[in-house]
Amino acid sequence: MPRYFFDTYGEDGLFRDEDGIECNTKAEVQRRAIGALPDMARDELPEGPNHDFCVEVRNERGDIVFRSRFSLRSEWLDDED
Numbered sequence: 001m002p003r004y005f006f007d008t009y010g011e012d013g014l015f016r017d018e019d020g021i022e023c024n025t026k027a028e029v030q031r032r033a034i035g036a037l038p039d040m041a042r043d044e045l046p047e048g049p050n051h052d053f054c055v056e057v058r059n060e061r062g063d064i065v066f067r068s069r070f071s072l073r074s075e076w077l078d079d080e081d
Contacts, residue, residue, distance in 0.1 A: 002022065004059060005019075006055055010040050037068060050072065051072045054068070
């Protein structure tokens with residue numbers, strides 16, 4: 001079974017996955033990568049109004065084979081403090 005490595009990028013910088021996870025299908029890789037984004041967002045919010053999160057998946061050769069991104073942008077629309 002192929003092993004994939006899920007590197008994450010957030011406000012704390014890069015976390016490089018050194019262990020990896022065995023996945024049977026591309027659909028499983030995609031599900032795991034996308035599923036990690038809400039957890040990353042929950043862990044880092046509410047530290048400011050704007051955040052970018054990314055999961056890049058590498059195969060056993062080290063090639064990036066999948067990328068999933070999540071961006072949060074928020075702003076006040078009135079001038080009141």
